[in-house]
Amino acid sequence: MTLDNAAEGINPAQGIRTMQEYYGTTLQSSADLRTSACNAAEPPTPLVARALARVHDQVKERFYGCGSPFPPALDGITALDLGCGSGRDCYVLSQLVGPGGRVIGVDLTDEQIAVARAHVDWHAKEYGYANVDFKSGQIECLAEIGVEDNSVDLVISNCVLNLSVDKPQAIREIFRVLKPGGELYLSDIFSDRRLPPELSKDPVLRGECLAGAWYWEDFRRTVASVGCMDCRAASRTPVKIQDPDIEEKIGFATFTSCTLRAFKLPLEDQCEDFGQVAVYSGGLAGHPHSFALDDHHTFPRGKAVPVCGNTADMLSATRYAPYFSVIGEKTTHYGRFPCAQVEQDPPAPATGCC
Numbered sequence: 001m002t003l004d005n006a007a008e009g010i011n012p013a014q015g016i017r018t019m020q021e022y023y024g025t026t027l028q029s030s031a032d033l034r035t036s037a038c039n040a041a042e043p044p045t046p047l048v049a050r051a052l053a054r055v056h057d058q059v060k061e062r063f064y065g066c067g068s069p070f071p072p073a074l075d076g077i078t079a080l081d082l083g084c085g086s087g088r089d090c091y092v093l094s095q096l097v098g099p100g101g102r103v104i105g106v107d108l109t110d111e112q113i114a115v116a117r118a119h120v121d122w123h124a125k126e127y128g129y130a131n132v133d134f135k136s137g138q139i140e141c142l143a144e145i146g147v148e149d150n151s152v153d154l155v156i157s158n159c160v161l162n163l164s165v166d167k168p169q170a171i172r173e174i175f176r177v178l179k180p181g182g183e184l185y186l187s188d189i190f191s192d193r194r195l196p197p198e199l200s201k202d203p204v205l206r207g208e209c210l211a212g213a214w215y216w217e218d219f220r221r222t223v224a225s226v227g228c229m230d231c232r233a234a235s236r237t238p239v240k241i242q243d244p245d246i247e248e249k250i251g252f253a254t255f256t257s258c259t260l261r262a263f264k265l266p267l268e269d270q271c272e273d274f275g276q277v278a279v280y281s282g283g284l285a286g287h288p289h290s291f292a293l294d295d296h297h298t299f300p301r302g303k304a305v306p307v308c309g310n311t312a313d314m315l316s317a318t319r320y321a322p323y324f325s326v327i328g329e330k331t332t333h334y335g336r337f338p339c340a341q342v343e344q345d346p347p348a349p350a351t352g353c354c
């Protein structure tokens, strides 16, 4: 298929070759990175740390992610990792979805996929089952590698979408393959402004996930264009540019690694009040006392928390439903929901709703 990269300032074929060279040859391990962008990961939860301890060292050495994109409630689901690289996150997911689940990893750099595939048997022996499948391909063309419509419960991606030569197409593909109620849980690099497209021609700026960083508002507009009107920030980590050459070229902008969640649900573009409340019943592994849906919605176990219509749907029409009681219907509208949107610097990437 033809990719449209007018906004990215690069020829798609050239952009893909640059990626393959950067991640296949220039970088041999995380130690070769020149900024903290692809290495600004928030600390893993204890559950994820335990799973990471059972991932092969050679896989972990070639990790270039900027976050820890592992939501809870994964047992038995089908998960897709876009730009899986050497497979570190896929092998973590493999343990979290368990033998009844399935993990698909996609990447376009042969050297990275080769490392991932070379360790399939080792992990199968370690875990006692095999449930990971690595595909060589582009995240913008998932149909070409056989990922069907409405077939995936969870899409994760760790520091990859910023590199896409056609971001709108990548987002369209995500929402095509997600099942209704499915979740996108994405860690990526965001900038506080649109960056000059010519910076994308610099292989280091692009490869280090800076030149293609999402401008917050453009991310929100892109996901809104496929019908996702409300996405939520779960965590943010500032990116430090320590390399003086890189700082000189791109240091005028501020970069943040952010983990976001969004659902394939028909949500509204603003928070509306239907008088609903949600109660977390407990039971999500790793969340014995409370569950944070995002950076300003925390649900202490057993406590009734007033929610807008969108939050009610996120908790009742998704795989989180067994862990929540959502009380109230959307039959009576009480006006705009008084959402206490926290002030963020930089601002939250998605401000359409709560």
Ligand SMILES: C[S@@+](CC[C@H](N)C(=O)[O-])C[C@H]1O[C@@H](n2cnc3c(N)ncnc32)[C@H](O)[C@@H]1O
Pocket: 019, 020, 023, 038, 062, 063, 064, 065, 066, 082, 083, 084, 085, 086, 087, 088, 089, 106, 107, 108, 109, 112, 137, 138, 139, 140, 157, 158, 159, 160, 163, 164, 165, 209
């Ligand atoms: C910053 S690395 C992150 C890799 C992996 N997620 C990790 O955490 O180690 C970016 C990865 O995305 C892959 N990539 C970039 N653009 C891609 C695309 N359009 N389709 C598939 N993979 C892509 C690269 O080959 C590289 O392995």
